[in-house]
Amino acid sequence: xxxxxxxxxxxxxxxxxxxxxRPVLVTTRGYRDIREVGDPVSQAKIYEAHLADELIVLNIxxxxxxxxxxMLGLIExxxxxxxxxxxxGGGVRSCDDFGMLLARGADxxxxxxxxxxxxxxxxxxxxxxxxxxxxxxxxxxxxxGRPEVFVGHAAEPTxxxxxxxxxxxxxxxxxxxxxxxxxxxxxxxxxxxxVLRAVADAVPIPVIASGGCGLASHFTDAxxxxxxxxxxxxxxxCFRDQNPMQARAHIRNAGIPxxxxx
Amino acid sequence: MKRCxxxxxxxxxxxxxxxxxxxxxxxxxxxxxxxxxxxxxQKQSLDAIISEHRGKHDYDCIVPFSGGKDSTWTLYYxxxxxxxxxxxxxxxxxxxxxxxxxxxxKTTRELGVDILSFxxxxxxxxxxxxxxxxxxxxxxxxxxxxxFSYPMWIALEKKIPLIIWGEPSAEYTAYFSxxxxxxxxxxxxxxxxxxxxxxxxxxxRLGGAVDPRDLKPYSYPPLRDLRAxxxxxxxxxxxxxxNAKEQSEIIARELGWQGDEVENVPPQYRYEKIECYMQGVxxxxxxxxxxxxxxxxxxxxxxxxxxxxxxxxxxxxxEYEGKRPPSLDIFLDFVGMTEEEFLEVAMxxxxxxFVFEPGKTQPGAKTADFDQWSRQGAMSREAxxxxxxxxxxxxxxxxxxTD
Amino acid sequence: xxxxxxxxxxxxxxxxxxxxxxNAFETLGARVTFVRQEADIASVTHLVLPGVGAFGHCxxxxxxxxxxxxxxxxVFDERRPLLGICVGMQLLAxxxxxxxxxxxxxxLGGTVRAMTAPTPAIRIPxxxxxxxxxxxxxxxxxxxxAPDFYFDHSFAYREPRDGRVIGSCDHGGRFAAIxxxxxxxxxxxxxxxxxxxGMRFLTGFLAM
Numbered sequence: 001x002x003x004x005x006x007x008x009x010x011x012x013x014x015x016x017x018x019x020x021x022r023p024v025l026v027t028t029r030g031y032r033d034i035r036e037v038g039d040p041v042s043q044a045k046i047y048e049a050h051l052a053d054e055l056i057v058l059n060i061x062x063x064x065x066x067x068x069x070x071m072l073g074l075i076e077x078x079x080x081x082x083x084x085x086x087x088x089g090g091g092v093r094s095c096d097d098f099g100m101l102l103a104r105g106a107d108x109x110x111x112x113x114x115x116x117x118x119x120x121x122x123x124x125x126x127x128x129x130x131x132x133x134x135x136x137x138x139x140x141x142x143x144x145g146r147p148e149v150f151v152g153h154a155a156e157p158t159x160x161x162x163x164x165x166x167x168x169x170x171x172x173x174x175x176x177x178x179x180x181x182x183x184x185x186x187x188x189x190x191x192x193x194x195v196l197r198a199v200a201d202a203v204p205i206p207v208i209a210s211g212g213c214g215l216a217s218h219f220t221d222a223x224x225x226x227x228x229x230x231x232x233x234x235x236x237x238c239f240r241d242q243n244p245m246q247a248r249a250h251i252r253n254a255g256i257p258x259x260x261x262x
Numbered sequence: 263m264k265r266c267x268x269x270x271x272x273x274x275x276x277x278x279x280x281x282x283x284x285x286x287x288x289x290x291x292x293x294x295x296x297x298x299x300x301x302x303x304q305k306q307s308l309d310a311i312i313s314e315h316r317g318k319h320d321y322d323c324i325v326p327f328s329g330g331k332d333s334t335w336t337l338y339y340x341x342x343x344x345x346x347x348x349x350x351x352x353x354x355x356x357x358x359x360x361x362x363x364x365x366x367x368k369t370t371r372e373l374g375v376d377i378l379s380f381x382x383x384x385x386x387x388x389x390x391x392x393x394x395x396x397x398x399x400x401x402x403x404x405x406x407x408x409x410f411s412y413p414m415w416i417a418l419e420k421k422i423p424l425i426i427w428g429e430p431s432a433e434y435t436a437y438f439s440x441x442x443x444x445x446x447x448x449x450x451x452x453x454x455x456x457x458x459x460x461x462x463x464x465x466x467r468l469g470g471a472v473d474p475r476d477l478k479p480y481s482y483p484p485l486r487d488l489r490a491x492x493x494x495x496x497x498x499x500x501x502x503x504x505n506a507k508e509q510s511e512i513i514a515r516e517l518g519w520q521g522d523e524v525e526n527v528p529p530q531y532r533y534e535k536i537e538c539y540m541q542g543v544x545x546x547x548x549x550x551x552x553x554x555x556x557x558x559x560x561x562x563x564x565x566x567x568x569x570x571x572x573x574x575x576x577x578x579x580x581e582y583e584g585k586r587p588p589s590l591d592i593f594l595d596f597v598g599m600t601e602e603e604f605l606e607v608a609m610x611x612x613x614x615x616f617v618f619e620p621g622k623t624q625p626g627a628k629t630a631d632f633d634q635w636s637r638q639g640a641m642s643r644e645a646x647x648x649x650x651x652x653x654x655x656x657x658x659x660x661x662x663x664t665d
Numbered sequence: 666x667x668x669x670x671x672x673x674x675x676x677x678x679x680x681x682x683x684x685x686x687x688n689a690f691e692t693l694g695a696r697v698t699f700v701r702q703e704a705d706i707a708s709v710t711h712l713v714l715p716g717v718g719a720f721g722h723c724x725x726x727x728x729x730x731x732x733x734x735x736x737x738x739x740v741f742d743e744r745r746p747l748l749g750i751c752v753g754m755q756l757l758a759x760x761x762x763x764x765x766x767x768x769x770x771x772x773l774g775g776t777v778r779a780m781t782a783p784t785p786a787i788r789i790p791x792x793x794x795x796x797x798x799x800x801x802x803x804x805x806x807x808x809x810x811a812p813d814f815y816f817d818h819s820f821a822y823r824e825p826r827d828g829r830v831i832g833s834c835d836h837g838g839r840f841a842a843i844x845x846x847x848x849x850x851x852x853x854x855x856x857x858x859x860x861x862x863g864m865r866f867l868t869g870f871l872a873m
Contacts, residue, residue, distance in 0.1 A: 001837055003794045017403060037658050040565060046460065049452035051860065053794055054815075056820065071716060076754045079684040085815050102706060105684045107858065109394045121633030125867065130719040130752075131816045132790040175790045175819070198455075206788045217614040229788060241399040241551060241655075243458050243763055249279040250614070253264065259794045259813050260279065262439045 003259045004223050004251065005053040005230035006244045010040055010215060010239055012059045012090070014070050023074045026060070027235045029137070029186030031154040036046070037238045041077055047237075048082045050244040056110065056232050057179065058137075059090025060153065065097045072104050079105020087135055087178075098125050100235060102133065109177060110135040113151040116158050116165075119172055126173030129206075136174040137163060139196070141182050155183030162195060162218050163202050170203040177203065178232060181211035186235045188214025215244065216234035216250035222250045223256050263535070263551060269298050269562040270572050270579075274552035274613040277436040287436040287440060289374050292566045295372055295440045310500035311494065312344055316426040321349040323424040326413040328352065329366035332428035336511040340426060341373045342516075349422060351413040353479075355383035355405040357538045360634050361522045372517050380412055385660045386476045392597045392646060393468060396653040398457045400554055401597070402544065403464070406455050414483050414495070418499025423493045428495040429504050434439075434559075444493040448482045470644035489546050489568070496559025497566070507533065507567070525587040526626040528578045531560050539635040542587025542626065549584045550608040553616035557583040585626030592637050608658065668871045671695040674709030675682070676753075680723040680731045681866060686715055686750070689857040689864065694794020695871055705734040709870065712736065712745055716752025720820065721767035722778060723752045733770065737863075740849060741773070746873040749851035757851050763820050773846055774826025779817055782838060787837040790819040797832040797854065798844040805830075814842070814854035814860040822853060848873065 013034070015024045022219045026038045037043075044055060057078065059071045059141055068091070075088055088101050089110030098109045109129075114121050115136045126134045139154045141149045142160045148163040179199050181192040191209050206229035209222040213236040222228040237243060251258045263272040263501050266286035271278055279287045312419050325340060325348040327333040332566070340346045358366075370377050382644050387404050392402035417425055426609030430444040436453045437443045437489060459467070465474055510533035513519040521532030525542030535556065548553040561575030594604060605620055612618060673690045675683050677699040687697045690713075701708055715734075716723050727733065739749045749757050758769040761777035769777070776818050796811040804813065821840035824830070829847035831850070832843035842853050850870060 001796065002791065005793050019647050022799060029656065033456075033656065036466050037468070038459065042460040042462045043458075045448075046452040046456075046458050046463075048860075049449045050458070051453075076684060079682065080688045083685065083689065083858055083860050083863065085817070085855070089642050103679070105682055107682060107717065107855070126719075128719055128722050130763070132792065133717065144828065146650050157729050171698070176792060184365045201785075204785065204788055205790065206792050215612070215614040228466065229793065237416070237458060239397050241613070243453075245453070246613075249436070250273070252279045261813060262436065 001257050003053070003257045004122045004228075005089040005208070006247055006251075006258070007054050007056055007087075007230050008043075008047045008052050008244065009056045009058065009210065009232045009234040010043060011234055012040055012061075012071065012074065014061050015230060016061075019071050020156055022188040023255075024249040027186060027238050028234070029061070031122055031182050031185055036248065040074055041081060044078050044082050044084060047244065048084050049055050050085065051248075051259070051261065053230070054085035054087065056089070057109070058088075061090070062153070063135070063238065065091045065100065072100065075101060076105055088135060089106070089135070093121075094173065095121065095124050095128060098129055098203060102129065108133050108135050108176070110137045111120070112137040115169055115174075116151050116160065117148065119168065122169055122172040123176050126175070128242045131173050131175035134174050135176045135178060136169040138165060138169075138176040138180050138199075142195070143190075150182060152184075156177045163198055165190060165245060166199045166203050170205050174205065176206045178208045179212055180232075184212030187212050188235065190214060190218045191222045191226060191228075191231070193221055193226045196222060196228060200227035206230065216247050219251055223251065224254070267563075267633075268572070269565045270424070270575065271552050271558060271562050272552070272616070274554065274616050275435075277557065279436065288434065289566060291440050293434065295503065297577055299440065302328075304501045308498075309423070311496065312346065315494075316344075318347065319422050320420060321422050322346040323353050323426050324349050324413050324422050325426055326351050326353070326409065327366070328409070328537050329362045329369065330593060331506060331510040331513065331519070331533050331536070332364065332639070334369050334513050334517065335374070336428040337369065338428065338450045338513055338517060339498065339502070348375055348426075349416070349420065349496065350375050350377040351416050352377060353405075353408045353412045354379050354383060355402075355408065355538065356381060356387055357540045357635075359522065359539050360536065361520055362537045362632050365519050367477070369513070369517050369519060376414065380479065381409060382479050386472055386581065388478075388596060388639065388641050389468065389471055390440050390464070391650055392641070393464070394457060394459070395597065396607055396649070398459070399466065399547060399608060400457055400591070401540075401547075403457055404460065404480060405538075406457065410451055410455050410481060411482050414488065414493075415479070418483055418487055418491060421491065423491050425493065425495040427495070429498050429499040429506070433504055436627050437650060444497055444500055446497060448485060451482050470664040472490045506563070507568075507569075522631075523629045525589060525629060526582050527556050527560065527576070527584050534560060538588055540593060542589040543593045546585075546587050546590065547608050550618045551611045552613045553618070555583050562611040582626075585624045588628050588632060589635065592635060595637055598641035598643050599650065603650060624625070666859050667694040668693055668758075669677060671710050671871050672708055672869075673697045673711045673713060674706060675713045675715060676700045676730075676732060677737065678723075678727045678732070680716060680718045680726045680752070682717050683684050683715060685857040686713060688868055690871070693864065693868060693871060700732065701730070703732065704737050704807070706732075706735055709739075710745065712739060712747045714747065714749045714753035714756065716750060716754070716756060717771040718751060718752060720755055720761035720763040720769070721765075724756055724761070724769060727756065727770075737772070742789065742790075744848045744851070746848045748870050749849070751818060751853060751855060752855070753843070754851035754853055755820065757849070758822060758825070760766055760768060761820065773828040773849065773851065775828075776823050777820045778823050778838070780821050782837050784837075789837070790817060791821075791836045794816050794833050794859075797834050799832045799843075801829075801831055803843070803845070803850070804866040806869070813854075813867075814856065814859040814866075817853045819855060822851075
């Protein structure tokens with residue numbers, strides 16, 4: 001039986017230290033307040049030791065991927081120094097970007113703004129690389145009671161309804177959706193279960209919930225009520241006396257199938 | 263809260279998972295340890311590891327040591343059973359109790375061993391305590407990491423490849439299980455010891471408040487250097503069946519090792535956690551976060567060893583658990599916080615489904631040596647406030663409701 | 666058991682995540698090289714055919730390398746062990762239905778078909794950790810073991826004509842997770858991403 005997934009989220013910014021640019025790990029709150037929390041490779045190894053099911057690695061600097069050796073080099077280091085399934089994104093604009101990241105060691109590629117501005121990319125990438133490589137990351141805010149898709153670190157409204165957009169990206173060939181509530185990001189008050197469930201019921205592909213975990217019970221809620229296949233968490237593991245092995249025990253105790261190997 | 267049917271530990275205990283019969287994975291691990299492991303074969307493996315290293319270096323092995331029951335028995339066993347010449351390495355966290363120091367002296371004199379001790383920079387320790395308390399609800403990051411890293415650096419420096427620790431974590435949690443080799447390596451350090459924060463990560467989190475060199479004692483050495491040494495870092499408890507109570511009786515008899523009273527712990531447990539005068543605060547924070555603490559843990563161990571029933575244990579837990587330790591006042595000085603701030607921080611790390619109710623806490627009793635616990639080196643309120651404000655700005659809203 | 670005498674040749678046809686596989690084998694103590702042209706096959710003791718991407722796209726890229734015939738010789742004439750991973754496994758079929766259909770190498774026969782979801786609870790692609798039931802002993806695992814491995818695919822190998830199912834998995838119906846025939850073994854999951862189970866499995870392959 002397929003297990004549910006705990007997916008630590010690693011947000012990356014580029015930091016100039018003298019002549020050298022290196023990637024640093026950050027967390028966010030509401031997609032704005034940024035806090036540096038560590039070294040990405042160190043944290044990936046720690047998550048690997050904690051038997052996290054996979055990692056999402058996102059470059060949040062908004063720069064294009066082509067020529068970004070800091071980011072590409074980081075992905076290569078993660079692929080060679082850990083044995084974690086990696087979903088990578090941030091600034092992916094073209095099919096060639098997909099190829100570049102896959103060649104450096106990513107297993108799946110996530111796109112966000114590109115899915116809105118160039119939806120044909122979804123179909124093109126799915127055709128060349130298979131749906132299982134194409135993850136669409138949908139960020140949303142609830143405006144006048146309606147969940148609306150936002151891009152640009154959830155700062156720019158698109159006018160698109162989240163459910164309609166989710167169905168559309170599935171039709172185009174996306175393999176998975178990562179659904180993030182920007183309002184709840186880093187807030188610890190729980191996952192937005194209403195919108196999550198609506199999206200999960202609207203598409204037959206896996207939906208990964210993100211944004212707002214503050215307690216282990218938020219994970220179980222997302223799986224049981226929200227029908228998520230995975231829960232991605234950034235702040236939760238950084239700033240609480242928590243780790244994926246503690247979270248999975250809690251999830252298992254709620255009767256949810258999850259990997260319990262040691 | 264859901265609890266293990268036999269041992270009573272609640273669902274908030276780290277990594278605890280209940281099977282179809284309501285028995286927890288740690289109880290099952292003990293069953294495996296008792297019934298499925300060929301301890302004779304394990305002892306033979308240990309014999310082989312030791313003969314491989316004996317006599318080949320300046321010391322046969324390193325024994326990391328605090329002076330508590332586990333490290334004392336480990337040292338005793340290796341010297342008496344194997345006649346080893348160990349280098350005893352002690353990471354001094356700064357909170358050693360007088361009786362514990364006396365024990366350490368007695369033990370090392372009686373057994374005749376070289377001992378190397380290191381106490382890190384107090385100002386760095388203070389800063390680390392505050393940071394890890396805020397971010398992880400556990401102020402002991404410096405101690406967890408120092409205890410497990412520092413001896414590895416000594417191994418490299420002095421070229422002693424064999425490092426022998428005491429009990430495996432599988433005795434108390436399910437981060438590891440008894441059916442696998444629990445090597446005391448970087449994976450274990452990342453999984454079980456460092457609260458998910460390496461020294462590199464801590465440096466970033468401190469925002470440049472310390473010199474990177476200040477964090478070396480807390481950083482795990484590079485794997486390639488350890489491999490070049492051909493290191494082997496093992497738990498004695500993987501090769502010899504652990505029995506903490508019996509072991510503490512042996513060292514009391516053979517070495518004159520003495521137990522001690524511990525804040526908010528039933529008096530019959532004089533052999534447990536006697537090293538550190540911040541132990542009471544540690545246990546109190548655990549209670550605030552998880553709704554259980556040291557008495558529950560000790561009762562669970564007694565239940566698993568067949569020395570007590572859940573009913574008998576219940577009385578002890580009710581009488582001693584969750585009280586406010588007198589040492590909290592000392593801790594508050596060290597980190598420059600008020601008790602209200604302390605509770606605010608501790609409660610922000612609650613583990614669902616437990617919810618702590620602050621108004622109900624009873625005061626706990628002082629131990630006899632309380633006045634001897636040094637209060638030297640308080641943190642200034644201004645310095646602490648600066649860190650606390652920064653934390654509050656980044657703090658997650660805890661308006662979550664629990665089940 | 667030491668594997669320092671093993672030289673693993675990973676076929677690099679620009680359609681696979683070769684770094685993780687390289688990492689895994691080096692961690693197990695084997696030496697690793699990349700096979701990009703025929704001459705690279707010479708001293709290799711074990712071959713690995715990775716594959717990430719759409720079936721047709723991967724099949725075309727593999728054909729374009731000119732390695733198919735030399736690999737066939739190495740595997741079937743010289744009997745060097747071959748491990749196919751994910752699409753690398755699927756390429757061993759006669760035919761894959763993805764994107765209108767494309768021929769495979771036909772080395773194990775059978776067909777790669779789209780997975781289907783009998784209930785809404787089953788989602789395709791099949792992504793995540795799922796247990797593989799071993800039908801025979803292999804790679805340190807025994808009959809009846811059901812360890813979890815990491816999967817990420819929408820198409821699955823149906824009953825290979827020339828091979829046998831060593832391990833099966835269930836996602837909307839049982840499908841072949843591990844197939845084998847002689848010195849060829851192929852897996853739908855990613856052993857290089859499956860942590861301790863994966864490493865144990867790869868140890869079994871190196872022992873071949």
